[in-house]
Amino acid sequence: MSGLDRLAGVLRLRPWAPRPGSVRNERPDWAGTLARGRLPAEVPGLLASLYSLCGHAHRLCAQMALQAAERGEAPADAAAARTLQHETLCEHARRIGLDWPAALSPAAAGDATRSLQACPPLRSREADLRDARLWLQKHLLAMPAADWLRGWEASPAWWSDWSTAGHGWLPALVRDARAAADWPVAAAEPLHAHAGTVSLRQLAASLRGTPGFSRQPLWQDDCAETGCWTRLNDAARPLPATPWQRLGSRVAELVRLSLPDEPGRSGSGWLAFGALQVAPGEGLAWVEMARGLLVHHAALDGAGRVAAYQVLAPTEWNFHAEGAVAAALERLRPAHGAFAQRRIAALMAAYDPCVRFEVESQPMEEERAHA
Template sequence: MTTALSSLAGSLHVAPGAPLPLALQSSRPDWAPRLARGQAVSALPGLMASLFNLCSHAHRLCAQLAIDAAAPGLLPAPQQVAQRLRTETAQEHIRRIGLDWPRLLATDAQGPWATQAQAALKACPLLAPAATAAADPWPDTRTWLQEQLLQMPATPWLRAWQACGADWLLDWSHRHRGWLAALVRAARAADSAAPLSPASALRVPAGASDARTLSAAMAEQAGFCLQPHWRGASAHTGSWTRLNDPSADLPLTPWALLGSRIAELVRLCQPDAPGQSGADWLCFGSLATGERQGMAWVEMARGLLVHQVAIDAPVGDAPARVAACRVLAPTEWNFHPQGVVAQRIAALDKGQPAEDTERRVRLLMAAFDPCVPFEVTHSLRTGQEVHHA
């Protein structure tokens, strides 16, 4: 059932086997430009965090970086950006793995996996309340990761993933009997054999020229932020498209993207190493794109997030106001009506059992992780829907 809140946030409508662009349609509105214009600049980060509450930390940080690029010194510059991005991205991965995967990937009404996953989340040091959290939660979180999720040391797990990708994920999922390995193993049957195209991977803008091109498209092309394209084509983004990723060219099917998310969590829990792990793993940046205009980008849990702001010239003692604000989120790349997920949904066989179709759709949603609900419409079984929160 659609609620008022989900109506405001929008949703994805999935029609397996339908032609593009009907196979995947989004009703997500572009609220940021409408709600931000005229607001005090100091209120913008909080407004973006509230508007995109499922990824609030990344939106708050990206807005702060964009404001600092547009008008340096207007607000206090964000501090400890790398560490904040590390902590909050790792927390988001843990929540999605523990809350969404048992619901989306299970084959028999979740079985015991949901209960086991919830118990693991409660024991996670990185999710501990602020009042009881350790000053440095990472050593205990690595131990938790190894015992509760991987059931083996983290470093060899990551080394094997870098070398073998999906082959290692399959081997690991059969070798261990923990709830996460069981979920990953169960999801394998719903996979497509076709890997993603590395050429369609969206990464951090390689230089100022690319960043300005993207910024201009966001500002000048109507509807771009809802249906973006890069160099004339749709693109995909996620933990498998990181600028620092040495295994970015591994052939990854949707099922293998689950391994990419686990691998990133492992990296984030490791000690800091330049371009390899810890707070040095994720990239971020900002750029002044004109007078009192700026853009910023961060690599966050769902992929590459971009914010662009323009600030009105000050008038007397009045607070600085937002002239324009635009947001380009990972969901709009991955769930583009002509994009990689849409293409795979369109290719599903309408003649197969609805249960098999749903499992394939659920795997796609777990792998690409939209930040809005979705519903599936089957032509063979009317009125049957699958919801994702």
């Protein structure tokens, strides 16, 4: 294992192995170790650097959790909502333009790279959202963003219809990926622990009182999943049934974030975030980020320094050893050969872990030995 892997951790996948052996999450729990004993002002920047792939969300979540612990929760911050909107839009654009071609359709890599190079929000924090919408229309959607979203909201068949009839590298990639990505994956319960104060206090109690909870979390004694398809503002929509449909949810959120503000539907009114003072000196904060729901929990000592700190990231929910991805890997079979590898690539693109993953071959060799 490289030094970087020891620092960031690795997901080890063992397809066709029974749970809990199909996913092993080796991400170390650095947050508590590094934050303990520090002044609250030192922690947000530290954690943003530690979790640099989603540093903006970790910084915001840490600031809110520590402020709630010190002084109580603050009113919603419009500037923070704008920053979260911008950074999440950029993260979706990067994952679609960089990861999807590599995992699903290498032939699209050149066009995807050129599209990213022209993306206004990636080039400037001050980019106008109108420019982002024009970029989406020209480089990704081949139609106005508002029209695309209306189609997505109106019909479950929209994702298929658009990719079948659309022109450009992204519809072509989606068409190419369908054979490997459009297979049923039994969803876990959607993670909506941030839906109310009671459930947030329950989550804080689990983080405070259950050793190892942030590494193998359960919600209401069961696994849960989180992603841009489990947003509070989209709770009435059925969960996607396949990795391919989850990929569609990522494009839909990119489109929503480019549109003007409409509470509960688009713009800075789409993503939920907030904080709660659980008790004096104890704060909990949550942010809907690109990969799902991020939670930070902070406890301060009598001197005002950090006594305990937990980070609960989307990867720990989605890649739980008994969760939806683990169950999907368990059902794959060695006989599927190279096609099984394509299915694994599509599954990982859909759920999008924030660390590197490796697919181990030992379970296949064992099964062949027993045949």
